[in-house]
Amino acid sequence: MEPNISGRSLSAVRLSGVSRAYRDRRGSAVQALINVSLEVPEGSVLAVVGPSGCGKTTLLELICDLQRPDGGLIETQPAVLMPQRDLLLPWLSALDNSGLALRIAGHTRAHTRARARELFAELGLAGFERSRPHELSGGMRQRVAFLRTLLSGKQVLCLDEPFGALDAITRAQMQTWLVQALRHEPRTVMLVTHDVEEAITLADRIAILSPRPGRVIEEIDVELPHPRVRTDAAVIALREQALGTLGQEHAA
Amino acid sequence: MPHESSLASAQENGPVHMRRSAATILAPVLLGLSILGIWELYVDLHGVDPLVLPAPHAMAVQAWNNSGLLWSNFTITAEEVVLGLALALACGFAMAVAIHVWAPIRRAVYPHAVGSQAVPIAVVGVLLCYWWGFGIFPKLFVIALICFFPVVVTTVDGLAAVDPDQLKLLRTLDASRWQAFRFAELPAALPAALSGARIALAVGVIGAYIAETSTPSTGPHAGLGHEITADLTALQTSRAYAATALLFLFAIACFYALSLAERKLAPPTNKP
Ligand SMILES: Nc1ncnc2c1ncn2[C@@H]1O[C@H](COP(=O)(O)OP(=O)(O)OP(=O)(O)O)[C@@H](O)[C@H]1O
Ligand SMILES: [Mg+2]
Numbered sequence: 057m058e059p060n061i062s063g064r065s066l067s068a069v070r071l072s073g074v075s076r077a078y079r080d081r082r083g084s085a086v087q088a089l090i091n092v093s094l095e096v097p098e099g100s101v102l103a104v105v106g107p108s109g110c111g112k113t114t115l116l117e118l119i120c121d122l123q124r125p126d127g128g129l130i131e132t133q134p135a136v137l138m139p140q141r142d143l144l145l146p147w148l149s150a151l152d153n154s155g156l157a158l159r160i161a162g163h164t165r166a167h168t169r170a171r172a173r174e175l176f177a178e179l180g181l182a183g184f185e186r187s188r189p190h191e192l193s194g195g196m197r198q199r200v201a202f203l204r205t206l207l208s209g210k211q212v213l214c215l216d217e218p219f220g221a222l223d224a225i226t227r228a229q230m231q232t233w234l235v236q237a238l239r240h241e242p243r244t245v246m247l248v249t250h251d252v253e254e255a256i257t258l259a260d261r262i263a264i265l266s267p268r269p270g271r272v273i274e275e276i277d278v279e280l281p282h283p284r285v286r287t288d289a290a291v292i293a294l295r296e297q298a299l300g301t302l303g304q305e306h307a308a
Numbered sequence: 309m310p311h312e313s314s315l316a317s318a319q320e321n322g323p324v325h326m327r328r329s330a331a332t333i334l335a336p337v338l339l340g341l342s343i344l345g346i347w348e349l350y351v352d353l354h355g356v357d358p359l360v361l362p363a364p365h366a367m368a369v370q371a372w373n374n375s376g377l378l379w380s381n382f383t384i385t386a387e388e389v390v391l392g393l394a395l396a397l398a399c400g401f402a403m404a405v406a407i408h409v410w411a412p413i414r415r416a417v418y419p420h421a422v423g424s425q426a427v428p429i430a431v432v433g434v435l436l437c438y439w440w441g442f443g444i445f446p447k448l449f450v451i452a453l454i455c456f457f458p459v460v461v462t463t464v465d466g467l468a469a470v471d472p473d474q475l476k477l478l479r480t481l482d483a484s485r486w487q488a489f490r491f492a493e494l495p496a497a498l499p500a501a502l503s504g505a506r507i508a509l510a511v512g513v514i515g516a517y518i519a520e521t522s523t524p525s526t527g528p529h530a531g532l533g534h535e536i537t538a539d540l541t542a543l544q545t546s547r548a549y550a551a552t553a554l555l556f557l558f559a560i561a562c563f564y565a566l567s568l569a570e571r572k573l574a575p576p577t578n579k580p
Contacts, residue, residue, distance in 0.1 A: 120480050137480040143473055147495040156491065157481040208481055 068212050068244035069096040069119055069135070074128035076114055087269035088114045091128070094263060094272060096212075098133075101238070101245040103255030105298065106265030112248040113140055115270070116214040119246065133244070135212035140220075140248075142201040144189035150200050151176065151185040157208035175203055179233065180226075194221035199230065206237070214246045219254065231257055235282055252298045256291050257284050264301050274301045362546035371550040378532070382554050385516050385531040388444060389562065392451025392519070393512045397505055399452060400459025404501070407460070408467040408493070409485075425457050430522040442526045450519035451512060458507035466500025467493050502570050509566050513559040 071094045077085045088111040096102045104112050117123045118130060120137040136157075144153045152159070154176070155168035163171075169185075176182055179199045189197055198221050205213055219227045235258065238245065249255050255262045255278075262276040276298060280290055344364045350356070351363040358366060371378060403421070407414040429450050436446035474492045483491065520533030532551045539548035 117476075122476055122480060137477075139473065139477060139480075141473060143471070143477045145474065145491065145495070147498075148491075156478075160478070160481050160483045160487050160491075204481075 066098055067095045067131075068098040068100075069094065069102075069132045069246065070130075071095075071119070072129045074115075074118060074125045074130060076111070076118060076123065076125050089118075089125075090269040090271050092265075092271055093128075096244055096246060097260075098211075098244055099242040100260040101247060101258055103247045103249055103259035103262045104265060105249055105252055105255050105262060105302070106270060107267045107302070108250075110265045110268050111270030112265065113216055115265075116216050116246060116248060119212070120214055133211040135214055135246075136205055136208040136210040138201055138205040138213065138215045138218055140216040142189075142197045144197055144200060144204075146189055149186045149188060150181065150192060150196075153189065154200050154203040155207060156204055161209075172203065172207060175206070179203060180229070195223065195226050198222060202230075212244045212246065214248075216248045217250065218247070220250070227254070232283065234258065252295050252302070253286060253291075255298070256280075256294050257286070262298060264298060274298075359543055359545050362549050366546040367550045367553060370546045371553070374547060374550070377535070378551060378554060381530070381532045381535045381551070382558070385513075385520070385533060385555070386558060388447045388451060388519065388531065389512050389516045389558070391444070392448045392515065393455060393508060393562075395448055396452040396455035396508055396512070397459055400456035400504065400508070401463055401501065403456070404460045404463035404467065405489075407464050409489075414464075421457060421460055424453060427453070429453070429518050433522040433524070437524050442524060446523045447516065447519035447531075450523065451515040454515035454518065455508040455512050458511075459501065459504040462504030462507070463497055463501040466497030469500070470496040498573070502566075502573070506563065506566060509562050510559065512562065513555050517555065 071092055074089060074092045075087070076089045077087045080086055092115065094102070104115065106112055114123065116137055118125055119132050120135045122137065144150075145156070148156070151169055151172050152165075155163075155172040158168040158171060159165065173185060176185060179202075181196060181199055181203075184192060184196060189200070192200065198218060202215070202218055205215070219230050222230060231254065245258075247255070247258060252262075259278055262278060263272050264274045264276070265271065266273045276294060278284075278294060280288070284291055347361075348364050351358075351361055362370075403417065407417060433446070433450075436449055440446050440449075470493045474496075475488055478488045478492055516531065517533035517536070520531040521537050525531070525534055532555055536548045536551050539545070539551065
């Protein structure tokens with residue numbers, strides 16, 4: 057994508073009319089996404105919410121160039137995926153898993169470990185550097201996977217339900233941490249979540265997808281200052297609006 | 309990379325661990341002794357001709373009296389087995405990787421690798437000797453030919469069994485083909501490759517016997533396989549049995565040596 061000359065925010069991700077169908081084993085087509093158009097301004101957070109199976113994971117994989125669309129156009133800055141399953145490599149320690157992108161980029165093991173170690177404490181993972189993934193709790197695994205995504209250094213982070221396996225308290229901590237980390241080191245984020253409240257807490261804008269075949273049925277701007285409080289009237293109003301849209305679509 | 313955690317747990321479980329390893333040694337020894345006892349009784353009570361089946365004590369006497377000869381033949385065979393297996397593992401692994409990475413190789417080579425397992429070694433014995441003389445190399449070739457196949461099959465399957473989502477992950481982190489191999493496929497295939505190596509080891513010793521008896525050798529010390537054939541022809545049955553007992557023990561030793569190496573290479577935590 058062209059560099060931003062004027063200093064005004066450009067799109068980091070732009071989808072126009074994107075469709076994607078899978079072919080199942082019997083050869084019939086499963087339309088996952090149909091005519092999806094989205095724009096994510098550089099440095100902003102877009103939350104994608106929608107019912108299970110509506111094509112959210114497919115959307116992220118398309119943006120990360122792990123799948124090709126059947127139709128439509130995708131323009132994006134370099135994007136990295138944090139998959140729904142954490143996919144930590146069982147033969148690497150937690151620390152080495154989190155630094156995998158740096159190793160791949162050709163950094164030495166020592167340099168990689170030093171960089172990853174700094175962030176381990178921040179994410180409440182200190183003391184588990186040498187643990188293997190199977191020795192970590194589900195929430196810890198997600199945090200390691202998140203770190204791995206962040207350390208890839210790519211501009212666009214595609215997070216597929218990153219905090220899904222966390223308890224409410226840790227989840228809130230991670231959300232706070234993410235907001236801070238992004239202020240510190242701005243990135244563009246596509247955040248897939250089931251949790252409307254989480255979307256409102258973190259995102260600048262929320263895209264609501266219809267049940268399969270997924271398409272964008274509503275976009276909500278969240279123009280509230282951080283930190284956002286769940287009990288805030290404006291937050292509650294937005295939540296009702298979003299849930300209303302999701303509910304209607306289910307009822308229809 | 310050393311594993312402090314596994315070391316620590318080994319210390320914690322010290323007594324249990326030791327009891328278990330004592331049992332690992334004791335159980336097979338007891339079983340072996342009982343079999344020898346029954347064998348001894350069978351031969352003595354039934355008066356079996358020692359040319360048909362020598363009694364264990366006769367074997368022991370033979371082993372004692374011929375220890376020099378047996379030992380020098382044993383060292384020759386042991387060298388063949390170790391080097392031949394090393395060759396088999398290296399070639400088998402390399403072939404598996406080539407087959408995995410490049411589909412045309414798989415199509416071209418795999419059927420021939422299968423077919424090669426049906427070749428009676430004696431048929432090519434003379435040819436090998438014509439190429440490489442009476443030395444050790446024809447024997448290494450035969451052992452490698454007999455042992456490489458299980459390594460190929462298990463490693464190819466192990467490489468193919470990698471989680472495709474892991475490869476996807478590596479792609480999103482911009483890994484090259486080689487890095488995907490190094491970080492995902494190779495470690496995922498390691499346990500399977502080691503199983504292949506274990507099968508290869510188990511047939512490596514009989515492979516050496518076949519190698520020695522199907523390729524010409526010179527000199528009196530040409531390995532245990534040679535000696536066994538010569539003894540059987542000379543009606544020295546009990547010495548042939550003593551030599552066989554050595555092969556038996558050597559196969560076990562090889563197998564456990566690999567298990568030890570395996571624990572170093574792929575500690576239990578290394579498995580998914
Ligand atoms: N590899 C595939 N082959 C065939 N169909 C697929 C494949 N992957 C996804 N699908 C189908 O496409 C649809 C969208 O899948 P996707 O994984 O994108 O949904 P999702 O919104 O991420 O769901 P969830 O919230 O449950 O994770 C689903 O109905 C699924 O059945
Ligand atoms: Mg999904």
